[in-house]
Amino acid sequence: MIHASRLLLDLPAAMPRTTTHHTSFLLQVITLGFLVEIQLLAHRSHAMSADAGTAPCRGDQAAALLAVKRSLSFTGSATSGPATTTLPSWREGTDCCRWEGVGCDNVTGMVTALNLASRNLAGAVPDYIRNLTALEVVLLGSNKLTGPVPLDAHMFPYLAEVDLSNNSFWGTVPASFFTQPTLQRLCLNMNRLSGAIEEFQNPSATLTYVDLSSNQLTGAIPTSFAYLTALQILQLDHNNFTGTLDLNPFVRLKNLTMISASYNPLLSASGDGSKIDASNSSITSLNLAYCNLTRLPRVLGYLPELGNLDLSCNQIQGEIPQWIWTNMSSLNLSHNLFTTVGQPPHYVNIIYIDLSFNMLRGAVPFPSNGDRLDYSNNKFSSIPQSSFLRFIQINPLLERSGLTTYSINLANNELSGPIPYSECREQYALRMLDLSGNNLSGSVPPYLLKGCGQLIMLNLRGNHLGGTWPDETSESCQLQLIDLHGNHIQGRLPRSLARCQYLIALDIGGNHFEDSFPIWMGQLPQLRLLILRNNNFHGPVSIPPLVEKNSTADYFSRVRIIDLAGNHFNGDLPPDFFKSFKSMVWGPNRTIAEYDDYTTVSAKQGFISYLVAVDVAMKQQYMRVSKVSTDLVVIDLSSNRFSGFIPRSISNLTSLHVVNLSSNAFGGKIPRELGQLVRIESLDLSWNHLVGEIPQELATVTTLAWLNLSYNDLSGRIPSGSQFSTFTGSSFQGGNKGLYGCPLLVKCNLTFVTSPSSSLPPPAREGSPFEDIMLWLFVGVGFGVGFALTIVLQVVCSGRREKIARIAR
Numbered sequence: 063m064i065h066a067s068r069l070l071l072d073l074p075a076a077m078p079r080t081t082t083h084h085t086s087f088l089l090q091v092i093t094l095g096f097l098v099e100i101q102l103l104a105h106r107s108h109a110m111s112a113d114a115g116t117a118p119c120r121g122d123q124a125a126a127l128l129a130v131k132r133s134l135s136f137t138g139s140a141t142s143g144p145a146t147t148t149l150p151s152w153r154e155g156t157d158c159c160r161w162e163g164v165g166c167d168n169v170t171g172m173v174t175a176l177n178l179a180s181r182n183l184a185g186a187v188p189d190y191i192r193n194l195t196a197l198e199v200v201l202l203g204s205n206k207l208t209g210p211v212p213l214d215a216h217m218f219p220y221l222a223e224v225d226l227s228n229n230s231f232w233g234t235v236p237a238s239f240f241t242q243p244t245l246q247r248l249c250l251n252m253n254r255l256s257g258a259i260e261e262f263q264n265p266s267a268t269l270t271y272v273d274l275s276s277n278q279l280t281g282a283i284p285t286s287f288a289y290l291t292a293l294q295i296l297q298l299d300h301n302n303f304t305g306t307l308d309l310n311p312f313v314r315l316k317n318l319t320m321i322s323a324s325y326n327p328l329l330s331a332s333g334d335g336s337k338i339d340a341s342n343s344s345i346t347s348l349n350l351a352y353c354n355l356t357r358l359p360r361v362l363g364y365l366p367e368l369g370n371l372d373l374s375c376n377q378i379q380g381e382i383p384q385w386i387w388t389n390m391s392s393l394n395l396s397h398n399l400f401t402t403v404g405q406p407p408h409y410v411n412i413i414y415i416d417l418s419f420n421m422l423r424g425a426v427p428f429p430s431n432g433d434r435l436d437y438s439n440n441k442f443s444s445i446p447q448s449s450f451l452r453f454i455q456i457n458p459l460l461e462r463s464g465l466t467t468y469s470i471n472l473a474n475n476e477l478s479g480p481i482p483y484s485e486c487r488e489q490y491a492l493r494m495l496d497l498s499g500n501n502l503s504g505s506v507p508p509y510l511l512k513g514c515g516q517l518i519m520l521n522l523r524g525n526h527l528g529g530t531w532p533d534e535t536s537e538s539c540q541l542q543l544i545d546l547h548g549n550h551i552q553g554r555l556p557r558s559l560a561r562c563q564y565l566i567a568l569d570i571g572g573n574h575f576e577d578s579f580p581i582w583m584g585q586l587p588q589l590r591l592l593i594l595r596n597n598n599f600h601g602p603v604s605i606p607p608l609v610e611k612n613s614t615a616d617y618f619s620r621v622r623i624i625d626l627a628g629n630h631f632n633g634d635l636p637p638d639f640f641k642s643f644k645s646m647v648w649g650p651n652r653t654i655a656e657y658d659d660y661t662t663v664s665a666k667q668g669f670i671s672y673l674v675a676v677d678v679a680m681k682q683q684y685m686r687v688s689k690v691s692t693d694l695v696v697i698d699l700s701s702n703r704f705s706g707f708i709p710r711s712i713s714n715l716t717s718l719h720v721v722n723l724s725s726n727a728f729g730g731k732i733p734r735e736l737g738q739l740v741r742i743e744s745l746d747l748s749w750n751h752l753v754g755e756i757p758q759e760l761a762t763v764t765t766l767a768w769l770n771l772s773y774n775d776l777s778g779r780i781p782s783g784s785q786f787s788t789f790t791g792s793s794f795q796g797g798n799k800g801l802y803g804c805p806l807l808v809k810c811n812l813t814f815v816t817s818p819s820s821s822l823p824p825p826a827r828e829g830s831p832f833e834d835i836m837l838w839l840f841v842g843v844g845f846g847v848g849f850a851l852t853i854v855l856q857v858v859c860s861g862r863r864e865k866i867a868r869i870a871r
Contacts, residue, residue: 117171119158122193127158127173129190137184137206149181165199172196179225180204187212196220203227203249211235211250215242225249227273235274237262240290244268251275251297258282265289270317275299283323288312298323299349307350309333309361313340324351324372335361343367351375351394358383373398374416382422387412387429396420396436403427405446418471426472438473438496445472450482469494473521480504481522486513498523498545505529506551511558512536521545523569533558541565543674547593548572555580564588567674571595571625579603579631584617590645591623591690593676595698599626602633603704605642617642622692623676627700627722634706635699646695646715648741680720681744681768696720700746703727708747713738724770725749732771734759746770748796753777756801761786772796779803 136148151161158173159166165175173194179201186209187202197218203225210233215221221242227249234257239248241264251273258281259274270292279301287296288311296318303326310333312318323329331350340361347370348362355376362368363385371390375397382395382403392414400420404427406412411431422440428450429435468491477500486492486509493516502525510520512534523545530553531546539562552574559565566588575597581604583589603626608615618624622645640646674690679698687694695717705727712721713735719742728750736745737759745766752774760766761783769789777800780786791805802808 116159116168117166119160119164119166119173120171123166123171123173124154124158126190126193127152127161127164128154130188133188133190134183134185134207137182149178167196170196174220175199177201178205183207185209192217194218198222198244201225202229205229207231209233211255215239215245218242219244221245223247226253228252230254232256235259235279240266240269240272240286242266242269246292247271249273251277253277255279259284262286266292268292270294273297275301275322277301279303281305283307283329285311288315291315291317293318295320296322298326300325302326302328304328305330307331309359310335310338313338313343313345313361313365316342316344319344320347320349320370321345322347322349324349324353326353329353331355331359333359333361335359335364338364340364341366346370348372371395382417393417406430426475426477432468434469436469436471437475438471440475442472442475442477444479445477445482447482450484468492468516469496469519471496472500473497474499476500477502481507481510481527483507484509484513486510491516493517494519496521497525500525502527506531506546508532508534511539516540518564519543522549524548527551530554531556535559535561537561539563539565542588543567545569545674546573547677550574552576557582559583560585562586567591567593567676569593569676570597571677573597575599579626581606584642587616588620589618590620590692591674591676592618592621593623593625594629595625595677596628599629599631601631603631603635603639605636605639615642619644622646622717623678623690623694623696625676625678625696625698626702627679627698629702631699632703632705635704635709637709638711639709640697640711640715643715646697646717648717678720679722682746682770693717694719695741696722698722699726701725705729708733710735712736716740718742720744722746723750727751729753731755732757732760732776736760737763739763741765744768747774749773751775755779756781769793772798774798776801780806 131149131152149162152158158164159171163177164173165177166172167174174196175198176194177199180203182205183202184206187207191212195218198220199222200213201223204227207226207229209231211226211231213221213224214236215238222244223246224239225247228251231250231253232255235250235255237260239245240262243266245266246268247270249271252275255274255277256279259279261284265286269290271294272287272290273295275297276299281303282305283298283303285308287293293315294317299322303323307323307329309321309331312321313333313335329350330353338361343365344367345365346367348368349372351372351374353376355373355378357378357380358373362371363383367389369389369391371392372394374394377399378395379399380401382400384404386393387406387410390412393412394414394416396416396418398420400417400422402424403417403422405425406427406429408430410429412429413433415429415432415434416436417440418436418438420440422437422442424442425444425446426437426442428446470492471494473496477497479502481497481502481504492514495510495517496519498521502522504527506522506527506529510517511532515536515538518540519542521543524547526549527546528550531551533556535556535558541562542564543566545567547569548571550573551570554577555570555575559568560582563586565586567590568583569591571593572595575594577599578601579599583592584606605617619642621643676687676690678685678687678696679700680696695715696719697712697715698720700722701724703726704723707730708723708728710733713733716739718739721739721742721744724746725748728747729752731754732747732752734757737757740763742763743765745768748770749772752771753776755778756771756776758781761781764785766785770793772792772794773796776794776798780794780801780803782804787804789805794801794806804810
């Protein structure tokens with residue numbers, strides 16, 4: 063019999079860890095209901111004890127608890143500092159039933175509940191805990207406990223819940239947990255348990271929840287699990303189970319709602335379902351991602367309640383069967399080898415579909431209603447005209463819950479022709495649309511900018527779209543990301559984009575836009591990335607008069623990547639052009655968090671974020687950055703017609719990683735202030751008209767990994783320093799006729815300088831090349847004459863000695 067206890071449970075500490083966000087809400091509801099039931103039981107017990115009186119804690123129970131306390135240490139948390147919870151109420155001579163985290167039976171005074179979750183406890187739980195034989199609830203999760211599992215269910219006949227999750231327990235899982243007649247909930251996840259789980263006899267009829275995920279368990283999954291008749295949820299993810307999981311016997315468990323065994327790379331699954339009655343099955347969720355499946359178990363088609371299926375990252379081949387659409391609310395078959403899929407019936411309503419990274423061909427399958435569809439990286443060739451974007455209608459229930467993000471991803475397929483027409487009214491609440499990496503042609507449909515008022519991300523990158531960009535942006539523009547890179551769009555940049563006050567990234571590189579510098583975009587408060595590379599922009603780059611007069615005015619104040627390369631900009635850069643780029647400034651009292659809420663640049667809606675990707679010219683390579691960190695700061699003005707001096711205000715941008723001013727007509731000297739760019743990794747000033755010496759300050763920038771100063775008119779000695787010693791001659795060769803010193807062969811002298819302000823003696827006067835040649839010629843002649851005279855003297859002296867010797871004889 064399970065005795066009532068008086069214990070206030072810590073609900074957040076006992077919440078389970080789930081494997082996918084689609085099932086987490088269901089698991090939390092079940093867990094919360096179970097814990098509330100225990101809470102009410104404890105409350106009723108406490109109410110009865112107030113009337114009838116309560117028995118004090120027994121002495122042997124208090125002694126056991128004090129022994130447990132003495133055996134453990136209380137460590138500090140990495141985030142909260144030194145621990146303050148050292149169980150101060152656990153004092154000898156006091157009633158242990160009133161100690162924090164302890165619950166007792168009101169009649170016997172026996173300890174029935176122990177809740178020490180999330181208290182920074184460390185060490186091995188001693189055997190003294192075995193004296194607490196009346197324990198019903200043991201919650202020790204989220205500590206730093208070690209050693210073997212301290213509980214053997216045979217010694218605790220009343221156990222109802224055990225949570226030892228998120229510790230460092232090792233050893234095997236005691237099979238007695240699965241035969242204990244009162245145990246309802248078992249959480250051993252996130253430990254270091256290993257070895258195989260033994261088959262067991264007399265399976266429990268009360269065990270409803272088992273979580274063994276995130277351990278190092280091996281061997282086959284015991285078939286005995288299929289005889290736990292009360293089982294509702296079984297989580298075995300992130301282990302090393304092997305063999306084949308036969309799903310047939312699990313179908314007979316009428317209470318079972320979820321099986322999750324993802325991330326067991328050597329585990330397969332089977333079950334034909336032909337000899338069993340699955341009509342009473344309650345399985346709603348099945349997760350077998352990152353396993354070793356090569357085909358779909360046929361039994362899945364017989365499960366009437368199956369709504370959440372994750373078989374991603376396997377090697378399943380062939381056709382996606384038509385039954386897959388039945389009752390399905392969440393489907394993930396991505397990263398497999400499927401080749402064909404049929405169109406879903408008209409009545410199908412599905413929340414989430416991910417069929418990405420397969421080899422699917424033909425027409426894109428659109429359900430009649432949906433939330434998130436990802437069909438990217440396949441070989442789909444057509445979009446049904448009648449269904450494009452029409453499936454995306456607002457689901458009132460999901461909209462109110464804030465769980466919805468309506469999106470479609472068709473990137474990297476073989477779609478061709480124009481983008482299909484769609485009315486895209488307000489009831490079609492499209493948030494994200496990705497059609498990049500296809501063969502789409504025609505112009506950008508105006509409805510994408512005007513009708514789709516909820517759109518936050520539009521990616522049409524890498525197609526064959528042409529025409530002009532319609533100047534019909536909605537007054538209530540919500541767009542955060544626009545990527546039209548690599549098309550054939552021409553004309554002016556639409557001024558109505560100024561309405562997009564939430565715009566974070568604009569990439570229109572690789573098109574045929576003809577316009578002046580978009581000075582009007584400097585007022586967009588959220589803009590972080592501006593990519594205008596390889597278009598036909600022209601004229602000077604200027605700043606508004608208001609910004610010139612007021613240095614605190616916002617003008618591109620949050621931009622962290624600006625790429626104007628490969629256009630026809632000309633003229634001098636304004637001296638204060640870089641001063642307003644405030645988010646490019648790094649200081650001891652300033653962090654990126656002042657400007658950005660996230661570590662990556664992304665468009666966000668609800669639980670979904672779409673990472674921004676850009677192409678960056680860095681270290682003489684044009685590389686794809688698929689996950690743009692807010693820490694990446696780039697200025698690329700290369701391949702234009704800029705002239706005049708390099709503005710010294712660029713030295714204020716101390717967060718810069720990449721500066722590329724190559725292939726322009728900049729003149730004057732290299733600003734010494736560039737030595738203040740303490741985080742710069744790549745600096746390219748090649749193919750300009752720069753003169754004078756290379757500033758010694760550059761030699762002290764320890765982060766500089768790549769430098770190109772070639773094809774200028776530089777002169778003088780190349781500075782020496784720790785970073786400069788790593789550069790090859792190609793960093794300086796070409797032009798620069800007056801330049802000498804290592805790594806060039808002319809007057810190479812390995813002299814290391816530690817600081818530009820070091821006191822150095824004045825250099826010796828350098829002679830002309832002719833004087834140097836004559837000097838070495840005379841030195842060589844001197845050595846030759848000296849050597850000849852030495853030989854002659856030795857011969858003469860030797861002859862005299864022989865003559866003297868003959869006379870002596």
